[in-house]
Amino acid sequence: MxxxxxxxxxxxxxxxxxxxxxxxxxxxxxxxxxATVVSGAFKGISRVKQHQIVYAxxxxxxGGALHALALQTSAPx
Amino acid sequence: xxxxxxxxxKAEITENAVVLYMKGTPVFPQCGFSARVVQILTHVGVPxxxxxxxxxxxxxxxxxxxxxxxxxxxxxxxxxxxxxxDIISExxxxxxxQSLLAExxxxxxxxx
Numbered sequence: 001m002x003x004x005x006x007x008x009x010x011x012x013x014x015x016x017x018x019x020x021x022x023x024x025x026x027x028x029x030x031x032x033x034x035a036t037v038v039s040g041a042f043k044g045i046s047r048v049k050q051h052q053i054v055y056a057x058x059x060x061x062x063g064g065a066l067h068a069l070a071l072q073t074s075a076p077x
Numbered sequence: 078x079x080x081x082x083x084x085x086x087k088a089e090i091t092e093n094a095v096v097l098y099m100k101g102t103p104v105f106p107q108c109g110f111s112a113r114v115v116q117i118l119t120h121v122g123v124p125x126x127x128x129x130x131x132x133x134x135x136x137x138x139x140x141x142x143x144x145x146x147x148x149x150x151x152x153x154x155x156x157x158x159x160x161x162x163d164i165i166s167e168x169x170x171x172x173x174x175q176s177l178l179a180e181x182x183x184x185x186x187x188x189x
Binding site: 047048051052055060062063064068070071072 | 110146147148159163168
């Protein structure tokens, strides 16, 4: 029940090719991450929709294989 | 999701201005993310209804489909899904949660 940071990044980038993704392994257990995702796709849409795009990119792993992913999303300045 | 779960959630978020679907209860949260949102709502001074999804498997699955959101907690204001722990924390820090509650006509305790 754990995921590699590189795997998370690859999934997010496959859905959002322009995304700048920063991932931090919070507990060092491969199960609690914090991710910052910056993508042009987030421009002008609500935070809920931004997060839903990232969750969709993770193809159902969020809440399953991935227990905790603190998410911060934004559009580039 | 069963129609029953959908109808129950719909009724709950319509009848109550602020509803938090969470793990555990507001007094005894059983997950750090749920505890954090309870703490924020308490700090803001807004009355809310806590629904313990751990006590109800139908709602626990149903709520994730209802909002197309994979995790608990989930906060609803006036029937609208507002966000999970990260979004509520961000909104609180930016003062946006307080504005949203004020705009939605939800009364908060003065001086909070």
